[in-house]
Amino acid sequence: MCTAVFRDRIHAALIMTGGLVVLECCVFDILFQNNIVNAGLLELTPIGFFLMLLGQAHVLAESFAETIRKKEETLLQLQASLERERKSELKFLKSQIRPHFIHNALNTILSISRKDVPRSQELLVEFSSYLRGCFDFKNLEDMIPIEKELEFIRSYLSLEQARFGDRLKVRYDIDDQSVRVPPLILQPLVENAVIHGIRPKPDGGNILVYVKRVGDAVKIGVMDDGDGIPPERIEKLIAGEESGRGVGIYNITRRLKKIYHISLCIQNRDTGGLDVSMKLPLNGGRYNAESNLG
Template sequence: MPPFQADGSKYNALNTMIALLPIDPEKTAELLHELSRYLRGSFDFRNRDQLTVLRQEMALVTSYLNLEKARFEDRLQVDYDIQADMNRLVPPLTIQPIVENAVRHGIMPKEEGGRVRISVQEQEERLEIAVEDNGTGMTPERMEAVREGRAGNGVGLKNINARLLTLFGTELMIDSDPERGTVVRFHVPKQKQRDSRMTQEEDRHESDIGR
């Protein structure tokens, strides 16, 4: 499922800009540029079986969250903890859909809103990626339905999980509790990143030779 598409989220962003335009034209222009960056970034990922640099995936996350913060204001708080080389390779459209699920299904159902924390930690052999929210959380039954793609917010996570299995033989790890929120984690092995980077460089080299 393409990001920022379910239930007309992009139209909600446009409605926010329309409402803001008479009050703050400058802010509206900033948000239009943010939406443009977001859509351009998401359309760039034509082949989800390839890898992208962490910088590009996080730019997508940041644009999405900036648009949502304009809509929800103080109800949405965001923390970033990025302790990794931004040129490391990750599967595209993995972090952003998890963040979107956290906002839509974890934080926004709460009247007071809540906080989303995105963490990327570089370990010796892999990147550890986690998206944590202090939202509504899930019961064990709901969590199982999400893992199997039977819940409304489970289809995207199921697709991400399938791609991780195909690319790295790893899976999403979901820890949730109705009293404290949800954490979704996954890791990306560095060895796979090096192999993928070499493959991409070889493809570019072959392309240059054929010109």
């Protein structure tokens, strides 16, 4: 008890005081019964115990009130966290509806329709598929076949290729389509590669979308041959402290951590450009963040 008081434990001093009061009362009563002290017929031990019980009742009441207060604080923090998550998810969904992209896509289709009607009709089908892919899910944590995500990506890239022409070259390296993924987990990375990796280059560039089996996991990612990202910005992007690329990357990282307990792997390529990937377990298990770096 002395150690608890010394370490300033909560209510330790009050409990120790109550114990000392009872001890002093017992000593006094022993001395009184042996006629060593004379204090009439008054015995103090019952009073000491009563005072100690009052102190204990006070401690219990304080502890109960503190527990209720902490639970209320935890509930408020949880509500605030859920509200932040809801706003973040809403922001992510809104980010998929890009007025400039829709405007540019429709202008491209209109321009092509003047000289190549069949091609414009194909692009309208791709545009319809793209819009459906933006909203064709009920929850961002639902699992969909990777092929469905790839169809969405192909529609998006077909529209961008129609716009950029030979400046945008796309390749796919897909050797496993058995994995199921959360919706919109890959498309924002493809869009980042187009907007931030290829579009700034006067001569355009290349994008590779890949799905590769790696042991009991599948590695999914996007490569481009743009200018890459300064290493000091990568952590800021993952933490959501950067605009532009940061919004999509932060939201994907947050979802990966929530579902799989992993993070995105962002690497500058030796030949130039960026490689952004993730390792997802085939069996629905979870990996530590460190295991996602390979």
